[in-house]
Amino acid sequence: MADVSGLPRSHDRLTGARRAGLIAAALVALSLGACATPNEDGSWTLPGDDGGRIFQPPSAAAVVDGHFPGAAAVSGSVTLMLSADNVAPQPFNAVIAVNPALLEDRGPPIATRGLRGLPVLLKDNIETADMPTTAGSLALVDNAPGRDAPLVTRLRDAGAVILGKANLSEWANIRSNNSISGWSAVGDQTRNPYDPARTPCGSSSGSAVAVAIGLAPAAIGTETDGSITCPASVNGVVGFKPTVGLVSRTHIVPIAHSQDTAGPITTTVEDAAIVLTAIAGSDPLDPATAEADARKVDYRAALDANSLQGARLGVMRFLVSNYSAEAQAEFERALGNLRAAGAEIVEITEPPADFRQIGGWELTVLLTELKHDLNLYLASTDPTQVRTRTLAEVIAFNAAEPRETVLFGQELFERAEATGGLDDPAYVEARERSFRASGPEGIDRMMADNRVIALIAPTTSRAWTNDREDDDNAQGSASRLAAVAGYPHLTVPMGFDRGMPVGISFIGGKWDDARILSLGHAYEQRTRERRPPVLAGLQPSS
Secondary structure, three states: OOOOOOOOOOHHHHHHHHHHHHHHHHHHHHHHHOOOEEEEOOEEEEEOOOOOEOOOOOOHHHHHHOOOOOOHHHHHEEEEEEEHHOOOOOOOOEEEEEEEHHOOOOOOOOOOOOOOEEEEEEEOOOOOOOOOOOOOOOOOOOOOOOOOHHHHHHHHHOOOOEEEOOOOOOOOOOOOOOOOOEEEEOOOOOOOOOOOOEEEOOOHHHHHHHHOOOOOOEEEEEEEOOOHEEEEEEEEOOOOOOOOOEEEOEEOOOOOOOOOOOEEOOOOHHHHHHHHHHHHHOOOEEEHHHOHHHHHOOOOOOOOOOOOOOOOEEEEEEHHHHOOHHHHHHHHHHHHHHHOOEEEEEEOOOOOOOOOHHHHHHHHHHHHHHHHHHHHHHHHHOOOOOOOOOOHHHHHHHHHHHOOOOOOOOOHHHHHOOOOOOOHHHHHHHHHHHHHHHHHHHHHHHHHHHHEEEEEOEEEOOOOOOOOOOOOOOOOOOOHHHHHHHOOEEEEEEEEEOOOEEEEEEEEOOOOOHHHHHHHHHHHHHHHHOOOOOOOOOOOOO
């Protein structure tokens, strides 16, 4: 939803002993003291025999437009992924695995077409042919069926280079109500670079942190409810959850087919639009994407820096009181910027009918679909690599593996296992009611009744602490309506709440992806609120 081991096992089965040896050699070298050093301007000094060199992480646009060589971007990203964790007293743990092909003496050729070698990280629930896909779980640590998810094929065909796998909240944060965002048994705890004591939010935490600190110009996350938008917001980057059905979900470890989607996390809206253009499209194995080819456009070309002029935007005021006072103040400042850009702000004070019941219905849907969808996924894996063939067997594995339950349990998994299937009348009713209340009678009706082209609210408040005894908890979220309806949701940096980043959300109707991106781009170009984390003052870990 929105949400103990060390390094993952070697990739011998997948890549052979030579690549495993290269990985080991690289890690040994790094343990002897080589590390990247952050600079005040956001650049890094990369380790080298010549005393190091300066690497300024590029934007996706700079690589695609040929202003920054893709080969240099990939080389810098790989070096950072292998060594940048050493700048803090505790590692950021943003990356689970580096693509072993990139550690060869000669890596993959850099394309001159399309994305021109754009380095991209993938959340580790998205399959690639050259790396295991673990979803953060020890039960899947050897899961390497040797196939690319269709969105990965699209990235490679467009000329992108897959850097590796990003850490995540284990099983995309659906295992327990008490889960800790950004923690997985395979990747340990991902940490927020603005304050490592605070959450990176889940479940695409590693993807957002990696982009925030410059390990990659772009990463792919997945969202069921808030798992792209929340980590993007609290880590000061851009996150876009597309319309469900615009991007294929095939060969992605699922939660629920009604709400799951992949989407880009980047430092700018333009970069998100570039990546979305590459990954969007129909997939015959994913029926939800039947209209994607007809609906997709060149999202970068559709951006208009003047799109706020004359735009009517609806403030979901019924949500705003749930946020921290600081986030509310930043939002009011954002409204002033929107008005200055020519937007007309319309106050929407009343929530949709049945708004407060959506959460209960949604949970019924997610748990029912989790059992169905995860069982199908596990059945598609190699049984010699993945011994847990059903959700019930995953539950038994976790119960027998202390490293899995050292911090929290698996009560949501257990509730999912007890569900009655997709024909259960309780599930059918919950899905129909939740979708109607969030979509046709929710977002669609609010937009139509108020004659607005998009809805806005703070994405969430500042990142909360990871201390269970602390009363600084999560405050406010704009994700549920768009998540349950399957509609597009963009978060853009808006300002800071006690020194922690907060974002503003732009939400639209189904297939309004291009418009939502354009509105967010116009806001971003006017305000330019993003400030990367200052890492240079952190002391290297020993």
